[in-house]
Amino acid sequence: MSILESSPSSRQADIPETIGEVVDRIGFGRFQWRLMWLCGASWAADAMEVLLIGFAIPSLMADWGLSREQGGLLASVLFAGMLLGAWFWGQFSDYTGRRFSFIATIGIDSVFGFLSALAPNFVVLLVLRFLTGFGVGGTLPVDYAMFSEYLPTRNRGRYLVYLESFWALGTIAAAALAWLIIPQFPEIGWRYLLAASALPGLIVFWIRRAMPESPRHLLIKGRVDAARQVLQRVARENGVELHIGALTVETTHTQVPLRTIFTSHYLTQTTMSTIVWFSLSLAYYGVFTWLPGIFRAQGFALLPVYQNTFLLALAQLPGYFSAAWLIEVIGRPRTLGLYLLGSAAATYAFAVVSGPTDIVLASVLMSFFALGAWGVLYAYTPELYPTSARGTGMGWAGGMARVAGILAPLVGARLLDVDLTLALTTYAVAFAVGGAAALLLGRETKGRPLSEVAPQRP
Secondary structure, three states, X not given: OOOOOOOOOOXXXXXXXXXXXXXXXXXXXXXXHXXXXXXXXXXXXXXXXXXXXXXXXXXXXXXXXXXXXXXXXXXXXXXXXXXXXXXXHHHHHHHHOHHHHHHHXXXXXXXXXXXXXXXXXXXXXXXXXXXXXXXXXXXXXXXXXXXXXXXXXXXXXXXXXXXHOHHHHHXXXXXXXXXXXXXXXXXXXXXXXXXXXXXXXXXXXXXXXXOOOOXXXXXXXXXXXXXXXXXHHHHHHOOOOOOOOOEOXXXXXXXOHHHHOOOOOOHHHHHHHHHHHHHHHHHHHHHHOOXXXXXXXXXXXXXXXXXXXXXXXXXXXXXXXXXXXXXXXOOHHHHHHHHHHXXXXXXXXXXXXXXXXXXXXXXXXXXXXXXXXXXXXXXXXXXXXXXHHHHHHHHHHHHHHXXXXXXXXXXXXXXXXXXXHHHHHHHHHHHHHHHHHHHHHOOOOOOOOXXXXXXXXX
16 A cells, blocks of 8 residues: 655645645546446446347337337437436536436436336336436436546546446347347346346445545635545545645636537537447437347347347447546547547448458457447547536536437337348448547547646647
């Protein structure tokens, strides 16, 4: 255990420090690891909530006699709830603090997710999935804002990508559960899937109650002593002894958060993030919501469908870890653009190749690049905005993803009825548009403190 000593005599108490400077002195340690696992567990649970519906739709169609369009509507209504949740909870956490939203969102997510498994009819299920989405949509911006504000500048992007990698663990769990349950219970298996997806979130909800408020938010609200106490708690948990003197807020912003992200200082990155989040979400959820059906359309039997889907989920992990390394080597926009263009190429190959080996290889590469892109995007977006608007910026970006998520299953249902190659080519183009936006509009944030100071205009 390393001890960093800093007394008033060695560091003048009357020289104010920013929260970022204190967090950099504390460093990354036990507290951040615990927070990452708490956030990561909810991310895995959210991935199960979002992706298991794609596996549940065929079972629901068999159980209740639903059409493909009704199945698409069931997926879309979850994203409609996520859209409202992302915009509401992102701004709410900027105004009232991270902690309450950090706890409440996972609770809403899990309770209504579990009740979905008990739905007596299609209409009730639609309402419950909407409310589940309202919680899921909130966890995404709030968790990233919370985690990023406790991270030191060095390797911050890498740890944010590590957090996003928990989505892959949830995807693997979803694919494994579907593989185990659906072939055994082809009609009522959807109930078991939805119930299982809610259980991890209920456990995380109970544990999260012990987390403190973000010290950055406390300082912005003028609660200096409370911010100092939280920082001292983090230092103690990390095994670091240091003196924390006067604290200062690094901002002159007085705008409301939503207005801030559209000012001239932030308009370019807001435009870039809007395009990338929308394009990536449209392509990713367009493919993965209907992935079992796509494999069946390419000639795979039921069991190989779930085996291949599980293999794609495993491919996401090296996608994340390679992106986590590359993001600190060549930077955020370049890595994001590279992985999005790789996703586009692999998705187009998935559309046009023939033969089981080539189809599986193309789909694995698509999963590798797409999830690497998600990891970079979630690490990059919180770095684009000041603390006073970080939750709002993440909420806006997440909202754009949910708009695309609403459209993706419905568009996919129509396109797949027309032509499989047309559907996958459309999603490949969406990946490419996002990659171009990242490369042309993205600003580098590698090594920049999470400060309140607006970035210089280019």
